[in-house]
Amino acid sequence: MRTISAALIGAGAVLPLLAHAALPDPTDAGASVPAVTVQSAFDGYKSWQDGETPGWQQLNRAVAPGQGKTGTKHIQQAGSQREGKSGHEHGGESK
Template identity: 65%
Template sequence: MRTISAALFSAAAALPLLAHAATVADPTDAGASVPVASVPSAFDGYRSYQDRQAPSWQQLNRAVTPSRGTAGMGHAQQPGETSNGTRAHEHGGETR
């Protein structure tokens, strides 16, 4: 425990010496040299949304229309029923 305390006290005593070792230019001196700061732009690699051609409304409508397989089915018609309302496939010999 004494060695840890001694190490901490010596580090605390050496800290002000390390802080003064770094020389800082006087902020009021206009002729002081200043390190160059290179900061990348926030807009590097930015591409506008308007860069490409937008599809026409006809192309968009064709993209969302249902496929031909479901085009013949009416709204009230259930899958597996024929157009006259009877079931196209019965299971286990069941009748309607």
């Protein structure tokens, strides 16, 4: 047991000397520093836009009501109007 303890203490005493010998002094301005190469996160990036996209005016025209393409049609149902007034009155009590 004493031999193992002595070996561990000896290794613990020598270890800081070995660590400092391998690394340059951090206070030395002339110390050489290994070059760092970092791969860019954008290497191999491909844009999601493959081709021409329509402008906002063209998109608005495509969804505008009255174009007859894909818009919804408003159909008046029988009995939906009473006495010439619509069922969507504002500012009054419902009848």
